[in-house]
Amino acid sequence: MAKYRSGCMTEESYDIISRDGLNLKGRSWLPNMEPSALICLVHGHGEHIGRYQHVAEFFTQQGMAVFGMDLRGHGHSEGKKGHTPSYDLLLEDVEDLMKSARVEFIETPMFLYGHSMGGNMVVNFLTSKKTLELQGAILSSPFLRLAMSPSPLLLKLAKIMRNIWPSFSASSGLDPNGISSIAAEVEKYKNDPIVHDRITSQLSLSLIEAGEKAIGKAGELNIPVLAFHGGQDKITSMEATKEFASKAPGYVTFHLWETAKHETHYDVDREKVLQLVADWVRQQLA
Structure with a gap:
């Protein structure tokens, strides 16, 4: 375990060994006080937990601890890029x-x-695991559906490939310009050496199917959820997030950031986004 102390927080790196033996690289950011909450952060496709340094620093300043992993x-974790043998392993x-x-x-x-x-993983974790560990959950531009649905032909080909070669890898087709309206953030993403655009037939279809499953099971939620989405998101569907929220009244609070793209935490209202989350967490603790 490596430990780094900086200002008002301590950052640690450690290893998590998965159920099927992979070495997953974990990281934590701890405030220099007893934390009021633990936030376990699950990043998006193609990126890594190191991209959330700014997010983690914000929450530690609010007295909350952040845990994440590649x-x-x-990132630096083991496993074929953009692949999982099964969704359950995620x-x-x-x-x-x-x-x-x-x-x-x-x-x-x-x-x-x-x-x-x-976000896709978090929702399905909530509805399948029924854990008593959690006080609440936060969904940031969750992949419940893609903003542009794949063609029926492409889906058919992906299903054929999953049956005969599930680890077949191709580009996700993600346009980096869609992550933020801030040019400097887009350049950081493009120049990050461990960001990738690879996704396998197994993972891509698993996410599409799990997204629909999450929407269908929204009514089974039993803990509070904060869901927010950028109104200009061309990567994942804001309408799907709204639909999900509408199926769980009393449990899901939805917030639209009208001018933001996919990564609201790295767009023009980033501080407001993170403050919304921190305030919502405190409401759940009250």
Whole structure:
């Protein structure tokens, strides 16, 4: 375990061994005080947890601890880029991340925070695992549906490939200009050496199917959820997030950031976005 102390927080890196033996690289950001909440952060496709340094620093300044990891096939973690042998393994990885946070803080209230693909995983974790560990969950531009639906022909070809070659890899086709309206943030993304655009037939279809499953099971939620989306998001569907929220009245609070693109936490209202999350977390603790 490596530890770095900077200002009002301590940053640590550590290893998480997955159920199928992969070394997943974990990271935590701890305030220099007893944290009021633990936020377990699940990043999106193609990126890595290091991109959330600014997000983690904000929450530690609010007295909250942040735990995250590079998902399998992402960042510095092991595994084929953009691939998982099964969707269930992703949910088990999320559970193992939560366990690593709970080892450090036994009774501190815990929240799951998922962005894009991570939001897809968080919703399905909530509806399938029925854990009692969580005080609430946050969904940032969740991948419940793509903003532009794949053609029926493309889906048919992907299903054929999943049956005969599930680890077949291709470009996700993501346009980096869609992540933020701030040019400097787009350039950082483009120049990040461990960001990638690879996705396999297994993972791509699993996410599409799991997104529809999440919308269909929204009524089974039993903890509060904050869901927000950029109104200018051309990557994941804002309408799908609204539909999800409408199917869970009383549990899901939806917020639209009208001028933001996909990564609201790295767009023009970034501080307001993160303050919304921090204030909502405090409401759940009250």
